[in-house]
Amino acid sequence: MADIVFFQSTPLRTFGLIGYPLSHSFSEKYFTEKFSREQINDCRYELYPIRSVDEVKQLIRSFPHLKGLNVTIPYKQQIIKLLTDASEIPEGIRACNCIKIEGKILIGYNTDCIGFEKSFTPLLQPHHKKALVLGTGGAAAAVVYVLKKLGINFTSVSRSPLQSSVIKYSDLNEKKLKEYNIIINTTPLGMYPQTDSCPPLPYQAITEKFLLYDLVYNPAQTLFLSKGAAKGAAIKNGEEMLILQAEESWKIWNS
Numbered sequence: 001m002a003d004i005v006f007f008q009s010t011p012l013r014t015f016g017l018i019g020y021p022l023s024h025s026f027s028e029k030y031f032t033e034k035f036s037r038e039q040i041n042d043c044r045y046e047l048y049p050i051r052s053v054d055e056v057k058q059l060i061r062s063f064p065h066l067k068g069l070n071v072t073i074p075y076k077q078q079i080i081k082l083l084t085d086a087s088e089i090p091e092g093i094r095a096c097n098c099i100k101i102e103g104k105i106l107i108g109y110n111t112d113c114i115g116f117e118k119s120f121t122p123l124l125q126p127h128h129k130k131a132l133v134l135g136t137g138g139a140a141a142a143v144v145y146v147l148k149k150l151g152i153n154f155t156s157v158s159r160s161p162l163q164s165s166v167i168k169y170s171d172l173n174e175k176k177l178k179e180y181n182i183i184i185n186t187t188p189l190g191m192y193p194q195t196d197s198c199p200p201l202p203y204q205a206i207t208e209k210f211l212l213y214d215l216v217y218n219p220a221q222t223l224f225l226s227k228g229a230a231k232g233a234a235i236k237n238g239e240e241m242l243i244l245q246a247e248e249s250w251k252i253w254n255s
Helices: 027-037 053-062 078-082 112-123 138-150 223-230 239-253
Strands: 013-019 043-049 066-071 098-102 105-109 130-134 153-158 166-168 182-185 211-214 234-236
Touching (some): 027 043, 053 066, 053 078, 098 239, 112 138, 112 239, 211 223
Parallel strands (some): 013 066, 130 153, 130 182, 153 166, 182 211
8 A cells, every 4th residue: 555645735924914994905905916926825915803903912823824914094003012123114103004023023114105205206296395194193104204205394184183283174274275285195084985085175275286195095086086186186096105015015024
């Protein structure tokens, strides 16, 4: 009788996304298609919807083959406290959207700032001097970092400002809005399935000199962008930024 040979498969290197909820996830589809297209057969990408950032340690214990995580709303800022090493995050950004896992060591990165800068900079015209940043969360931190790097003056806008330098939406009348010609939406307003919502702005003040950038990518043209386009403004959604930051994450996980 021939000997029976048992083959033990090598565990797949696992990557994933943490956040809550994750119904809007770009990353799972992107990486799954990437692995298939590039014939990367030893990896998988999963969604991990966690209700508290404190569940991360248990998640990593439960999935020992987990090598990297992306981080999305609402944990990009909260995750900082759990990192073993945050030295790779650029100074001034208190937000992390990429984690490299080496055993029990969690090394944090911010690839949002790379994705945003590479996708945003080619759109700039000489008259684009001053920006409004809608939102003050983790994604906004990366945007603000890039604006500072580029020397673009900005003002942040929030529904409930916690700092004196941040203004409320109700402060933005037509005259005030005309002081700016770049508007960057870092909030989830207008994202699928709430596609009928948009930041409360006096859109009638927008002209063809404006640039509207929305970090939301689904739908491809949010109500915010549609209102800008109707006034002749240049517009761009966040899909390219997401692709660029995802590829940067992949480089980090494989370095």
